[in-house]
Amino acid sequence: MDVWTLLRTTLRRWYVFVPVLVVALALGYTAARDLPPVYVTQSSAILTGPALIPGDEEGEIDEINPFLSLGGSLTTTTAAMVVLMDSEPTRYELDEAGLETEYEVDRVDAVLYFDVEGLDEVAVTETANELVRIADVKLAELQEAADSDPDTRIQVVPLTSPQVALEGSTGGVQLIAVAGVVGLVLGSGLAVALDGFLTWRRRRAEEATLASESVSAVGWSPADERDPVEGDPVEGGQVEGGQVEGGQVGGDVVELPEAPTWAAAEEPRDEDAPATEPDATERARHVAPESPEATDATHDQADAEPSEHDHLASSGRRTTEHG
Structure with missing residues (x-):
């Protein structure tokens, strides 16, 4: 999914994206308001050349203005001091002294800047001033290690020494910004997910409609x-x-076999006769049809046995003859 498609989908489902973003910003603002204050301060120092330089004659020493030697090697030395002051050994030294270790070191030409922040106002101020002192000490150690003359060494001179720290608002702003980014990502994700789900459900409904129309066109039904x-x-x-x-x-002719000739037809029932419960033989005949041989035997037995009507007729004839 490209950026343009993501943007269109998010705008189409704005009713999901906007509430999520608003809730995230509100939570970020609430959390930022409850944060403890963060104090920030800055100190600066400048590197200068020596005030005494060797004269033209042997053993002669001339005094000069150190600021006339700015530039050149001082800029290179300042860049080296940024690396030295931003190192872990320097931070460990500050931590051992109970000072803040959250600071940044920057430079502009031969000027060093130390930006310090922390929760303790006094510790922040002391750390800013201590960084300038540590820079001068470390620079002197470097020059001493190079066996340079003390009168010709470069020095770190303080420019600004803060007395108080100001309450900064960067922490709260950063927290709100992070909450906004999280809300932006989460809202966009939910909007895209909802759009995909609705598209899938609409496609399923369209497929079901097309299938129903196809069945209607063919003329098939479950019946x-x-x-x-x-x-x-x-x-x-x-x-x-x-x-x-x-x-x-379904367009095919269905042919079923005819009923067998031996199947007994059901006798007509007298409408006025009382309903009787079929006996076991009758129920068995309904459950399983008799075979042709059993049917023929039943018919022969019925022909062999005289019925009650034949007995009455024979008795009547005998009575008439005797009379």
Whole structure:
């Protein structure tokens, strides 16, 4: 995703991005307001050349203005002092003295600047002044190690010595800025996530609609797949007695086998006769149809046994003959 797409998506879902950003800024402002004050101060020093230089004659020493020798080697020496004062041994020395170790060292030509910050106002002020003194001591040690004449050594002269430290506001501003960046990233991420989810759901709905339209165009429906044997309607046909006449399912003709000839037809029931509970034999016949052989045997037995009507008719004839 490129920057332009991300920007458009975020603006489209602004109702997600804006509240998250506002909440993040509010939390950052609340936290910054509760922060303890941070004190800052600055001290500066300048490197100067020697006030005495060798004269033209042997053993002669001339006095000069040290500021006339600014530039050249002093600028190079100042750059070396920045590295020396910003080192870990110097910070460790300050920490051993109970002073602040949070400071920055900068330079402009032959001028050194020490920016100190901390939670203790007194410690911040003392640290700024101590850095100028330490710089002069370390520079003297460097020149002594080079066996230079003490009268020709470069010195560190204080320019500004702070007496009080000011309450800084950079900590709170930085905290609010960090909260704003976090809210910006989080709001953009949530906006993009919501946009992706809504796009996916809309695509699913469109696919479902297209599928439904395709099914309607083909003419298929779940009712077309019902079993025609159970009497369910079949498209294009009619169900009668468990058979389908001219029925079609999905465009195919459905042909079912005819009912077996040995299946017993159900006898008509007298509407006025009281309803009786079928006996076990009747229930068994409904559960499992009899075989053709059993049906023929039943018919033969019925033909062999005289019915009650035949007995009555025979008795009547005998009574008439005797009379």
